[in-house]
Amino acid sequence: MLLRFVFPYFILFLIVVGYLYYRHQKLGQVLLKLNRVFFSRFSADSLFLILILAGTSYLLMRFELQNQIPEDPMLLGPYTYLFFYGVLLLVVIAREIERPSFREKGVSTARGFWAWSEVDSYRWTKDVLTINFMRGKRKRAESWQIVPGSKKDIEQILKQKIEKKQSRKKKS
Numbered sequence: 001m002l003l004r005f006v007f008p009y010f011i012l013f014l015i016v017v018g019y020l021y022y023r024h025q026k027l028g029q030v031l032l033k034l035n036r037v038f039f040s041r042f043s044a045d046s047l048f049l050i051l052i053l054a055g056t057s058y059l060l061m062r063f064e065l066q067n068q069i070p071e072d073p074m075l076l077g078p079y080t081y082l083f084f085y086g087v088l089l090l091v092v093i094a095r096e097i098e099r100p101s102f103r104e105k106g107v108s109t110a111r112g113f114w115a116w117s118e119v120d121s122y123r124w125t126k127d128v129l130t131i132n133f134m135r136g137k138r139k140r141a142e143s144w145q146i147v148p149g150s151k152k153d154i155e156q157i158l159k160q161k162i163e164k165k166q167s168r169k170k171k172s
Contacts, residue, residue: 008084016091027113028104032157034129035147036099046096046110053092057085100144102157107131109142116161129154 061081101108106115120134130143146154 009087012088012091023108023113027106027108027115030108031102031104032153033099033101034144034154035150037127037145037147038097050089050093050096054089057089061085100142102154102161107133107142111140111142119162122158122162124151124155127151 064081096110098110100110103113106113107119114133114135118133118135120132120139122129122131124130127146127148128143129146130141133140133142
């Protein structure tokens with residue numbers, strides 16, 4: 001019975017540790033974590049994802065409680081489901097609120113990680129940094145509202161790590 005209770009958490013723990021190890025192997029040590037403004041229009045998708053997962057977790061927990069076999073006692077009773085979905089939601093929240101970071105070999109964000117060679121361009125609009133990534137033929141843009149005092153450090157790393165694109169030759 002205890003094994004049935006611990007097994008999902010063990011799997012979740014392995015997934016989180018595997019993800020952190022893979023990210024560290026692929027991108028190296030952290031050079032700079034971006035000080036971003038979390039509650040801005042550029043972070044609305046993270047908040048929306050958290051709300052969707054919270055609602056889905058609630059519905060799944062209710063479904064499992066309604067279909068529970070009475071002869072199948074659980075370690076924490078009906079709170080077992082509440083505990084599992086709560087931990088799962090906390091893992092997702094931790095991932096979504098993690099600050100983007102510049103690493104030795106690339107950029108790490110809540111939506112994935114990219115090597116420096118995959119950074120196509122970047123631009124500033126007041127305190128908003130937009131980085132365009134290109135992996136194969138797929139393009140993706142990430143935007144963050146940055147705390148005003150950290151713009152100089154970010155600019156320095158971006159200039160150091162991003163290769164200059166050669167200007168296209170004009171046709172005669």
